[in-house]
Amino acid sequence: MDLRMRVFIGIIMALAFLYVCTAIKRRVIDIRHALVWLVVCILLLILDIFPALLEGISKLLGFALPVNMLFFLGFLLAIVIIFGLSAKVSKLNEQVKQMTQDLALLKNELEEKTKP
Amino acid sequence: MKKLAIIPAYNEQGSILKTVNDLKQNAPDFDYIIINDCSTDDTQRICEENNLHVVNLPVNLGIGGGVQTGYQYAKTHDYDIAVQFDGDGQHNAKFLDAMVQKLVNEELDMVIGSRYIEKKGFQSSGLRRLGIRYFSWLIRRVTGQTITDPTSGMRICNRDVIDIYANDYPRDYPEPESVTSILKAGKKVREMPVEMNERSAGVSSISPRKSIYYMVKVSLAVLMAGKR
Numbered sequence: 001m002d003l004r005m006r007v008f009i010g011i012i013m014a015l016a017f018l019y020v021c022t023a024i025k026r027r028v029i030d031i032r033h034a035l036v037w038l039v040v041c042i043l044l045l046i047l048d049i050f051p052a053l054l055e056g057i058s059k060l061l062g063f064a065l066p067v068n069m070l071f072f073l074g075f076l077l078a079i080v081i082i083f084g085l086s087a088k089v090s091k092l093n094e095q096v097k098q099m100t101q102d103l104a105l106l107k108n109e110l111e112e113k114t115k116p
Numbered sequence: 117m118k119k120l121a122i123i124p125a126y127n128e129q130g131s132i133l134k135t136v137n138d139l140k141q142n143a144p145d146f147d148y149i150i151i152n153d154c155s156t157d158d159t160q161r162i163c164e165e166n167n168l169h170v171v172n173l174p175v176n177l178g179i180g181g182g183v184q185t186g187y188q189y190a191k192t193h194d195y196d197i198a199v200q201f202d203g204d205g206q207h208n209a210k211f212l213d214a215m216v217q218k219l220v221n222e223e224l225d226m227v228i229g230s231r232y233i234e235k236k237g238f239q240s241s242g243l244r245r246l247g248i249r250y251f252s253w254l255i256r257r258v259t260g261q262t263i264t265d266p267t268s269g270m271r272i273c274n275r276d277v278i279d280i281y282a283n284d285y286p287r288d289y290p291e292p293e294s295v296t297s298i299l300k301a302g303k304k305v306r307e308m309p310v311e312m313n314e315r316s317a318g319v320s321s322i323s324p325r326k327s328i329y330y331m332v333k334v335s336l337a338v339l340m341a342g343k344r
Contacts, residue, residue, distance in 0.1 A: 108171040
């Protein structure tokens with residue numbers, strides 16, 4: 001892999017890592033949800049810093065260029081995270097529905113009781 | 117025997133009073149509860165001014181969430197029988213007593229009011245009928261039983277099914293999926309002929325744009341319900 005590209009990718013990953021860290025500090029994102037992004041950053045950073053590792057794995061899996069392997073890995077991890085978020089949204093949806101129903105039924109009961 | 121009519125209503129200011137009056141006149145031994153699904157029109161005001169029994173959902177949940185709230189109400193208030201009775205004037209209360217009779221006499225778990233046994237009353241448009249025939253076929257493939265009107269919302273059920281639906285009910289376009297899941301749970305479901313009206317006001321939840329989503333979502337849901 002070209003050194004310039006490696007430096008470029010390395011800088012981007014380091015910045016992304018720092019950005020996620022400050023987001024945690026400023027409570028923009030919960031640590032539970034940030035962890036997986038940090039893992040992705042670190043993983044890609046390790047492979048970027050140790051190209052021998054990346055080349056070994058790419059050869060093993062039949063990728064023509066190690067950088068393709070790097071992109072593929074990043075893409076794959078992002079997809080996994082996005083699916084996890086979809087699942088989370090579904091769950092939140094269900095929880096909001098249950099709370100809405102409980103609240104509406106409680107309000108109805110209260111109104112029926114206070115009616116003359 | 118305590119009987120409840122669940123009336124899901126979303127923006128039904130033009131027909132909600134008529135629906136309730138129809139129930140009071142033609143099925144007087146039914147209690148009713150309107151589930152106002154966060155309507156943006158005057159539905160809530162009309163309900164309150166006329167002192168109707170209403171549960172106001174603070175957030176719009178869609179038809180499935182609304183109907184499920186009705187089943188939860190039926191469960192907590194200890195009803196023996198619940199019927200879903202649409203707030204848009206499509207259903208006729210005069211058929212309810214016969215449906216109760218059938219449910220009790222034949223010891224069934226659910227009776228569905230079908231438009232397609234005697235083919236009387238409003239029959240829906242051609243394309244929709246085709247869709248309904250398709251779902252009927254799909255449900256027969258999945259459960260081995262024939263439901264001629266799987267999208268009918270007019271369905272009366274006993275405590276067992278009230279319990280099931282209070283816990284688990286599909287979110288949108290619920291009818292074909294929910295009947296499949298109780299058939300799969302071994303519940304006894306029969307249909308009887310009813311006549312329905314064209315809606316007197318309001319708009320259908322299935323617009324042409326949504327019909328593709330509807331077909332795909334409901335097909336998948338029926339197949340999944342068959343596997344559970």
